[in-house]
Amino acid sequence: xxxxxxxxxxxxxxxxxxxxxxxxxxxxxxxxxxxxxxxxxxxxxxxxxxxxxxxxxxxxxxxxxxxxxxxxxxxxxxxxxxxxxxxxxxxxxxxxxxxxxxxxxxxxxxxxxxxxxxxxxxxxxxxxxxxxxxxxxxxxxxxxxxxxxxxxxxxxxxxxxxxxxxxxxxxxxxxxxxxxxxxxxxxxxxxxxxxxxxxxxxxxxxxxxxxxxxxxxxxxxxxxxxxxxxxxxxxxxxxxxxxxxxxxxxxxxxxxxxxxxxxxxxxxxxxxxxxxxxxxxxxxxxxxxxxxxxxxxxxxxxxxxxxxxxxxxxxxxxxxxxxxxxxxxxxxxxxx
Amino acid sequence: xxxxxxxxxxxxxxxxxxxxxxxxxxxxxxxxxxxxxxxxxxxxxxxxxxxxxxxxxxxxxxxxxxxxxxxxxxxxxxxxxxxxxxxxxxxxxxxxxxxxxxxxxxxxxxxxxxxxxxxxxxxxxxxxxxxxxxxxxxxxxxxxxxxxxxxxxxxxxxxxxxxxxxxxxxxxxxxxxxxxxxxxxxxxxxxxxxxxxxxxxxxxxxxxxxxxxxxxxxxxxxxxxxxxxxxxxxxxxxxxxxxxxxxxxxxxxxxxxxxxxxxxxxxxxxxxxxxxxxxxxxxxxxxxxxxxxxxxxxxxxxxxxxxxxxxxxxxxxxxxxxxxxxxxxxxxxxxx
DNA sequence: TTGTAAGCGTTATCAT
DNA sequence: ATGATAACGCTTACAA
Numbered sequence: 006x007x008x009x010x011x012x013x014x015x016x017x018x019x020x021x022x023x024x025x026x027x028x029x030x031x032x033x034x035x036x037x038x039x040x041x042x043x044x045x046x047x048x049x050x051x052x053x054x055x056x057x058x059x060x061x062x063x064x065x066x067x068x069x070x071x072x073x074x075x076x077x078x079x080x081x082x083x084x085x086x087x088x089x090x091x092x093x094x095x096x097x098x099x100x101x102x103x104x105x106x107x108x109x110x111x112x113x114x115x116x117x118x119x120x121x122x123x124x125x126x127x128x129x130x131x132x133x134x135x136x137x138x139x140x141x142x143x144x145x146x147x148x149x150x151x152x153x154x155x156x157x158x159x160x161x162x163x164x165x166x167x168x169x170x171x172x173x174x175x176x177x178x179x180x181x182x183x184x185x186x187x188x189x190x191x192x193x194x195x196x197x198x199x200x201x202x203x204x205x206x207x208x209x210x211x212x213x214x215x216x217x218x219x220x221x222x223x224x225x226x227x228x229x230x231x232x233x234x235x236x237x238x239x240x241x242x243x244x245x246x247x248x249x250x251x252x253x254x255x256x257x258x259x260x261x262x263x264x265x266x267x268x269x270x271x272x273x274x275x276x277x278x279x280x281x282x283x284x285x286x287x288x289x290x291x292x293x294x295x296x297x298x299x300x301x302x303x304x305x306x307x308x309x310x311x312x313x314x315x316x317x318x319x320x321x322x323x324x325x326x327x328x329x330x331x332x333x334x335x336x337x338x339x340x341x
Numbered sequence: 342x343x344x345x346x347x348x349x350x351x352x353x354x355x356x357x358x359x360x361x362x363x364x365x366x367x368x369x370x371x372x373x374x375x376x377x378x379x380x381x382x383x384x385x386x387x388x389x390x391x392x393x394x395x396x397x398x399x400x401x402x403x404x405x406x407x408x409x410x411x412x413x414x415x416x417x418x419x420x421x422x423x424x425x426x427x428x429x430x431x432x433x434x435x436x437x438x439x440x441x442x443x444x445x446x447x448x449x450x451x452x453x454x455x456x457x458x459x460x461x462x463x464x465x466x467x468x469x470x471x472x473x474x475x476x477x478x479x480x481x482x483x484x485x486x487x488x489x490x491x492x493x494x495x496x497x498x499x500x501x502x503x504x505x506x507x508x509x510x511x512x513x514x515x516x517x518x519x520x521x522x523x524x525x526x527x528x529x530x531x532x533x534x535x536x537x538x539x540x541x542x543x544x545x546x547x548x549x550x551x552x553x554x555x556x557x558x559x560x561x562x563x564x565x566x567x568x569x570x571x572x573x574x575x576x577x578x579x580x581x582x583x584x585x586x587x588x589x590x591x592x593x594x595x596x597x598x599x600x601x602x603x604x605x606x607x608x609x610x611x612x613x614x615x616x617x618x619x620x621x622x623x624x625x626x627x628x629x630x631x632x633x634x635x636x637x638x639x640x641x642x643x644x645x646x647x648x649x650x651x652x653x654x655x656x657x658x659x660x661x662x663x664x665x666x667x668x669x670x671x672x673x674x675x676x677x
Numbered sequence: 678t679t680g681t682a683a684g685c686g687t688t689a690t691c692a693t
Numbered sequence: 694a695t696g697a698t699a700a701c702g703c704t705t706a707c708a709a
Contacts, residue, residue: 009480011686022696027688038694053478058458059404060686062395063701068459078420078439079618087414087441100455103414103439105423119436122394123404142389144345227622260622282415286563286596288624347702358680363704374678396702399685 010052019048030056062124071101071309072120074113074130075150077225078105080253081281082298086150089302090129097310099126108225110134117143127309129302132156146312148305152199152325160308160322162301166278169294169328170203170248173276176292176330177246178211181339182274185213186244188233188254190225200250200278219244223254230257238265245273245339252277252284252293259287259335270337280331289334297326346388355384366392398460407437407645408456410449410466413561414441416589417617418634422486425638426465433646435462444561446470453479463645465638468492482648484641488535488661496644496658498637502614505630505664506539506584509612512628512666513582514547517675518610521549522580524569524590526561536586536614555580559590566593574601581609581675588613588620588629595623595671606673616667625670633662 012030016023021041028037029045037045048054062068071094075083091101104116113134120128121143128147132140137156140147148160177185187204201220208215221236223229230249237243238261249255255277259269267273269289277284277293284291304324311317348366352359357377364373365381373381384390398404407430411419427437440452449470456464457479464483468476473492476483484496513521523540537556544551557572559565566585573579574597585591591613595605603609605625613620613629620627640660647653 013686023686024688024696024698025694027686028695031688036694041694055480056458057399057460057686058455059395059398059460060701061688062459063393063399063686063703064688066701068395070455070459072438078414078423079417081415084414084441088443100452102408103441105420105439107424116436119394119406122392123398123406124393124395144391227618231622257622260624263624282563283619286567286593288596288599349702359703360681360705361679364679367704372678377678393702396685397704399687399702400704402685 009057010054011057012054014052015045015048015054018052019044021045031061066124068124068126069099070123070125071099071127071129072104072116072125073101074104074106074116074128074132076106076108076113076131076133078103078107079226080251081283082251082253082279082296085281085298086302086305089299089304090306091302093303093306093310101129106133108133114139120145127313129305129309146309148308148312150301150305154198158321160305160312162305162308162324163326164296164301164328165325166199166328167203169278169296170200171207172328172330173248173278173294174204174207176332176336177248177274177276178207180246180274180336181341182244182246183213183339183341184216184219184242184244184246186219186221186237186247187250188221188223188230188237188247188258189250190229190254191222204248225251225254227253227257227260230254230259231261232257234258234261235265238262238267243273245341246336247273247275249275249277252279252281252291255291255293255335256283256287259291263288269335272340274336274339276336278328285333287335292333292336293331295329295331297328300326345393346390347393348390350388351381351384351390354388355380357381367397402460404460404462405435406459406461407435407463407465408440408452408461409437410440410442410452410464410468412442412444412449412467412469414439414443415562416587417619418587418589418615418632421617421634422638422641425635425640426642427638429639429642429646437465442469444469450475456481463649465641465645482645484644484648486637486641490534494657496641496648498641498644498660499662500632500637500664501661502535502664503539505614505632506536507543508664508666509584509614509630510540510543512668512672513584513610513612514543516582516610516672517677518580518582519549519675519677520552520555520578520580520582522555522557522573522583523586524557524559524566524573524583524594525586526565526590527558540584561587561590563589563593563596566590566595567597568593570594570597571601574598574603579609581677582672583609583611585611585613588615588617588627591627591629591671592619592623595627599624605671608676610672610675612672614664621669623671628669628672629667631665631667633664636662 012023012026016026034042106112131150152163221233223233280295348359348362352362370378442448467486488499557569559569616629616631
């Protein structure tokens, strides 16, 4: 029976005390004579010693693990954000693990509890069901991705989605569209509301009346976009342009138009949001609004680091990055 | 200054010993009088006590966390597999966290070290760079997803990809195709080799000579498929059918065909592999080979649980699930 | 059924 | 620069 070696075994083999071994390992050798350090390193090598982070965490109360909680790993929006988070966190020595909840609130809670029980050092989350109070009782520094009402005490990083909505709708209006549909996702959250508001405000501003049948809410995935568009196309007077709350929905919508034989953009314009990679490869390529995904991830990481190290202002911070219109082939002049 | 409460605080408040508190928490009350248990539970509630899994793990040497290491979170193949793993692991009380390495071997290693240092209980991995030896020194029960040469000591779960390749090529051959191209991914690994072999064997069997210019290796993503197809189309005598090693590549290829104005399937047939959701929504919808993704995940979890609990056979186990042809619109009779 | 006490493998404090 | 020693918060024999 061979136990895993501990620093005590290493200390014995190197002929020093375990404190010295610990110094070599965690302060990477600061305050240790070079010769001694080498001795210890040789012993570590020889015994195949592996640092026990669990014991270390118990003592230091830090794990160097960050949880990134997202609803839908299938949406290519997230990997870009994740890269931003990881690139920053990596440099600071944190590992970022993903927690995908598949739009299930229960799963989201489960992961939050796991993070708490295992004393993860921070959380970056796009919340779907968890309340601010729950997030607070987690007692782990957290920053939110996206814009949410009712999380006044947390840092938040997202994009200017109201502005982004306007960008999209303005584009359609300038092309002469007057019958503009809107497809957005349901989820348990308020996600999409700022876009819905942007949509409603805009209609009013340019003097169009709201038509309830032009607003459809569907599951936040490609199939949802597909269904949503089918529903819009089945109307006696379908819209000539459709704004989808994200590219995934828009791609589903585009697919539905294809299947129904409606030419895009000649008879129907479709615009999305996010600018995921796939948006550029549809037929026709999707007009959309570019969201600074990677930067969102980076800023979330910066905020989180400040929280973890208790530096920076105590009040919650907000950062909403600007978006940009990306015109491609799925939008064109209104047929009317 | 308010410390986080420990079982000692709870014990004091409830007027019992900390062993009793521990029993209430971890054996969920077995061997504790109901009355005492209630007392303890009240104290837990009152103090807002949260179990410290780090301390617990140090003692028990178990964390109840499983690492799922994958190369490319962007590929919708993985979420389905992940769901299979999670659904099984959930029931056993394990949390599954994702480690996405973006095809970077260094990242993969980093996560493996994290899993080791933090004493994760198991690993499900689709390895890209890490060797069997490295995986072994991790000293954590692991099972591999996919079929790989040179990991003789590990359980492996995947699909019958050689058979799957034949399914695809047979379909093309029956449609009369004689000039069949092959696009596969690079990655650092041998991934795709069984498919390459299947391809070469098949050509030989039906009496076609291998044409090197028909075999292209590209990055394992949509852009790779796009480029690969461009390359094939630029040949003096391009293939009439292309087999792509997965749907992502196939979708990129389809896109390239569209852009080049080559009608699919009239002048060019494209077949993929995996049957990710998006494959059914391209124009035309993609003919592909269905892989039992969810089941692969489930079986990997079963194997892993057996390893963790040291039950089941000691020898490495293999499970390769059968695939199935899914004919859609992207394949048709050879134009020749 | 409950309590006592000995670890688990570190890090941090204080001497030397 | 190094060593002794006391935590960190929990689980688990063993005893009562």
